[in-house]
Amino acid sequence: MLYLRRFCTMGRMLGLAFPLVMLLLFFSVLPAEAHAILLRSDPGKDAVLTTPPTxxxxxxxEDLNPTSSTMEVVxxxxxxxxxxxxxxxxxxxxEMIVSLPDNLPPGVYVVVWRTQSADDGHILRGSVRFSVAAADGTVPQSTSKVTPGTGVLGGTSSAASGQLDTTSFFSFLMITLVDLCVVFWVGAQLWHSFVLQLNDTEDAELRAADQRAADRFERVFALPTLLLLLLANIGVLIGQGLDLSNGNLGQALSPTTFQELLFHSRFGSFLILRLGVVVIALVLAIFTTVVRERPRAMDSILSWLNLLLGLALLTAVTLSGHAAAVTGNVQTLAILSDWLHLLAASLWVGGMIYLSLVYLPGLRRGSLSDRVHVLLSTLGRFSPLALAGVVIMAVSGPFNAVVHMDSFAQLITTAYGRSLSVKTLLVVALLVTSAIHVLIYRPRLKKVAAQYDSAVTQPEASEEDGEQPPLASAPEVKQLETTVGRQSRRLTTVLRWEPVLGVAVLVCTGLMNVFAGSLTPAIPNQPAAQQVGVVKPYHGTFPTKDHQYTIDLTVSPNRFGTNVFTVSARDSKGKPVTNIGVSVYIAMLDMDMGTDSVNLQPDGKGHFTAQGDLNMGGHWQLRVEIRTPQDTLHSGTVDITTAF
Structure with missing residues (x-):
């Protein structure tokens, strides 16, 4: 019955959290605002004009950084x-404007743009095609070949299509390190302020264990964590410089690039604030390392100063993130939700990392009974903080994620959505693991530890009847000691593995940050240009990279403008596959025009079809991505040449 009640309690805990997550995912969808993406243009996409525009x-x-946002027309x-x-x-x-010459000749033109958000600092590229018709209403078609080159906006934007190139992987690594260091360091300050009882307990063993943990963090972790956080924030800036300069390290590290990134956008202002908070925290950490003998009052002041710095750091990170880029009435709610989400991660994930890396290694001293007593007492104090983190994360996390999405389908069709889906599964796994250790392992250890303490303690004779309870035999005491040791090791093993899931959640958060550009919405089409001439469609067959599927691809008519993409797939035995999802990612090889994605729809006959644009004649790379019902991805890539 005891175990049944515990499982029921665990079920109620998960039953509250999981439906809340799902409800928020399904019904709290708000307009997409991730990176400075193109919403509309004049002329519009695929517009055919009878009068040349000026x-x-x-x-x-989102608001644009004016010094690093630009576009050109070719x-x-x-x-x-x-x-x-x-x-x-x-x-x-x-709004961004570029002038055009008077009397622009009839023909097809492509606008290639690059934006840097003034809010979150991220860079995005894309392109729009329009045409100018001749007097007879037709659009002349060029027969010359595209001159290879990158143009002033060169480089690629693979993260927007769900891929990590060298530059985007570097940015992902730096962003993840920032999140990890912030969560761990702020979590440590919360532990020092609300969990450790350095001067508030008469229990000598407990006070000694808490003091060892505080000294260990101060001696081993404080300075390295803050130094890594400082370098990672600088790395975020360098990553944006690399994206801005198309991977040119020298240009990315130039003072001019740093000046553009830091002093011409709100993101730069709040990044400076982040760096300032970290530098102040570093000064305090150096002081505590050098001055070991300090008055008790000074320790209390330093603890509260560090906590305030931690909260200021969370604020600076929030105001330089995606939430600050959301517009309208929901902006304040989005910023508050993001801040609460970071606080929850610090309470829960950061607290578990502190417990695993800092506190548990200090419990190797003393008797088994004392170690178990200290562990259970400390976990009892940490549990309210962890529970608060769970509740806040369950409420703020989904809202913070879906505020950037405009449809539930994006959970599957975009790299951002897939990262969010994996993150949600990891959070659920973390909930289950935490529930097991809180509701099963810890009560078991507490019960057997009480039996062991009772067995090894000499009972006093009863004053009323002079009788003395029977003593446990030596074999019984030994068996209880073995059981306590086994239960203690089982609990500490779970406590050491829980932070691994927490770190995986932060990795998914970093991926969501990098892949936010994959949420680019479709731009309304204008009437397409009239096309002339005979062009041969492209037909090709190629395997996926893992050779699990063979892809048959048709691009018709295979010329610049709107094309029909048709895909069919066969498994390793040559049998047609129909229960899959198919997307095509389109990237120009001769110049950077961003990456467009086309989600193909099944026709019920084994084919998947959709329309998409090839905005220029020349060389294109098409990446066909297959998604199975098990949510595994298989992709194959082919290069094609498109006529004018």
């Missing part, structure tokens, strides 16, 4: 035709 205007989802031969005056307008920080 300028091109574009509106984006013709079908990849020759720039704009006036090279692309700029963010002074009256609207989300």
């Amino acid at each position: 300028q091109f205007k574009a509106w984006f989802s 013709n079908a031969s990849n020759t720039p035709v704009d006036s090279k005056d692309a700029h963010v307008t002074s009256g609207d920080p989300r």
Whole structure:
């Protein structure tokens, strides 16, 4: 019956958290705002104009950094035709304009843009095609080949299509290190302020264990964590510089690039705040390392100062993240949710990391009974903080994630959504693991430890009847000691493994940050240009990288403009596969035009079809991605040449 009640309690805990997560995922979907993405333009996408435009205007989802956001207009031969005056307008920080020459000749033109969000600092690239018709209403088609080159906006944006190149992987690594260090360091300050009882207990063993933990963090972890946090924040800045300079390290490290990133956007201002908080915390950590003998009052002041610095750090990280880029009435709620989510991660994940790396290694001294007593007492004090972190994370996490999504389908069709899905599963696994140790392992250890303490303690004779309870025999005491040791090791093993799941959650958070550009919404189409000439469609067959599937791809008519992409797949035995999802990611090889994604729909006959744009004649790379019902990914890549 006892175990049944514990399982029921655990079930109620998960039953409250999991439906809350699902409800928020399904019903709290808000407009997508991830990176400075193109919302609309004038001329619009695929527009055919009878009168040549004198300028091109574009509106984006977030405020732009005017010094590093730009665009250029090229013709079908990849020759720039704009006036090279692309700029963010002074009256609207989300609008960018570039002038065009008078009497632009009839033809097809491509606008290639690059934005840097002034809110979260992230860089995104993309392109829009429009046409100018001749007097007879037709659009002349160029027969010249595209001159290979990158143009002023060169580089690739693979993270937007769900891939990690060298630059985006570096950014992902730095962002993850920042999150990990912030969560661990702030979690440590919460432990020092609300869990450790350095001067508030008469229990000598407990006070000694708490003091060892505080000294161990101060001696071994404080300075390295803060130094790594400082370097990781600088690394985030370098990663943005690499993205801005197309992987050119020298240009990324130049003072001009740093000045553009730091002093021309809100992101830069709050990054400076983050660096300032870390530097102050480093000064305090150096002081505590050098000055070992300190008055008790000074230790208390330092503890509260560090806690305030931790909360300020969470605020700076929140204000330089995606939540600050959300617009409208929901912005305040999004920022508060993001801050609470970071606080919850510090309480729960950061606290578990502290418990595993700092506190548990100090419990190797003293008798078995004392170690178990200290462990159970400490876990009892930490549990309210962890529970608060669980509740806050269950509420704020899904809201913070879905505020950047505009459909539930994006959980499967985008790299951001898949990272979120994995993160949700990891959080559920962490909930289950925590529930097992709280509701099963810890009560078992507490019960057997009480029996062991009773057996090894000499009972007093009863004053009323003079009788003395029977003493446990030596074999019984030994058996209880063995049981206590086994239960204690089992509990500590779970406590050491729980932070691994927590770190995995933070890794998924880093991936979501890098892949947020994959949430780019579709831009409304304008009437397509009239096309002339006969072009041969592309037909190709190629395997996935793991050779589990063979892909048959058709691109028709295989010329610049709107094309129909058709895919069918066969398994390793040559049998057609129908219960899959298929997407095609399109990237121009001759110049950077961003990466577009096309989600193909099944026709019920084993084929998957959808329309997508090839905005210029030349060389394109198509990556076909297959998703199985088990949510495993298989992809194959092919290069094609598209006619004009």
